[in-house]
Amino acid sequence: MKAYRFNSRRIRGRRQERAMALVMVLLAIVVLTVYLTEVQAESTTAFASALAERDRLRAEYLATSGINLQRMLIASEPTVRQVVEPVFKLMNPKGRAPQIPVWEFGDQVLGPYNDGPGAESFAALANVDIASGENLGLGGLGHFEAVVIDEDSKIDVNTAARGDIISRTRLAQQLLGVFAAPQYNPLFEQEDPDGQYSDRQSICAAVIDWVDSDEEREPCDPRSAQAAPAGGVEDNYYQTIGLKYFRKNAAFDSLDELRLVRGIGDDFWATFVDPDPRKPKDRVMTVWGQGKVNVNTANAQTLLAIVCAGAPDSELCLDPMKAAAFVSTISLVKSFTSGAPLFGSAKDFILTMKGGGTLGPFLAMGGINPVTFRSPAEMAKIVTTESKMFSIYSTGVVPGQGRETRVTIHAVIDFRHATTVADVATANQAAATGAVDPSAPTTVTGINGATLDPVTAQIATSPAGNVVYWRVQ
């Protein structure tokens, strides 16, 4: 009896030990599983983020390639123009060929330097065999999508920063031209985002006073500079309505800064500044122009604003139906010419608006009567057919498993001092034959009229232009 009791106790003890061992083993397995899962998750995340970082870097460099190739294309324009010149002379023996917007054809022309489909479309267009070319394309790592917008096709709100009364008056005329149409009346009659009321003249004056360095109030009078009455001293509008910032009295650094100015809210922005941020071509205003608008590349709305700047009493600026007819006729003519310049020169544009030239009859067919400009000479000074400031929006695209990495760069390139590729070749040849001393300083004038030192001059005259703005998005 006693022995039996001892045995059963021993057996029970062994069972308890076994149960404890099982618990320990299970616990160990659980701890190991959790640990391993953690390690795996961590290493997977680190791997995925390394891949994402790699793809982002690749995409950024693809976007940069797009920008550099577009700069090369813009730099080739004078050469293209020389080729077109004889054809243009046949149509107009007295005139010279205007700038050809080669950048509009970047997609096709740069195809071979991009991915497979781009190269194929170029091969079909130019009837060449791409396979015989060497070192073309991006090696299947991805592609770029680059769009070039010439900033000279927009109205430059920084024109007033030059500080002279003529520049201020020119900007005033252009802004009033943009705002002119009667269908915009509600925008200037309702409360602005600050709960204030700002009519056309107040907003025009607010933009100019923000940019110009002085503290004189801009009258924003559509009459000439001499006839316009003095506006007195700039007020403390922004402080009066409780805002924490002051009028800048200096040029805009970016277009977004325009939102700080009196009366500029979302409705104003969508109507007069940037109707669709995804379509930079539709943008109306800029902070990077030369102060003149390129009538060959400006969109129909901007062109109408320019006409109204010079002829505010024209029916185009007073009758919404006539304005709509102008916009649709210009858009139609542009679609026929598929990017080729419409006007040979600034004078040609003025002649066309008066009903003359090659295009005048087309405008008449569209129901648009000849426009009488207040001063054709002044008008010729605010329009041009030559763009020098370009925005390049380039997106690098890298395909991945189940995802795609996209990086967009917006660069603004200044071509005002750029020498042509042909000039560089001639200079190199002259230096090689000893005809010219390459170290001799060249005289280049900067934006402010000062002579640049030789090193700056060398950089400033690069045929590929100078980067004045660079933003990775």
Ligand SMILES: [Ca+2]
């Ligand atoms: Ca000012």
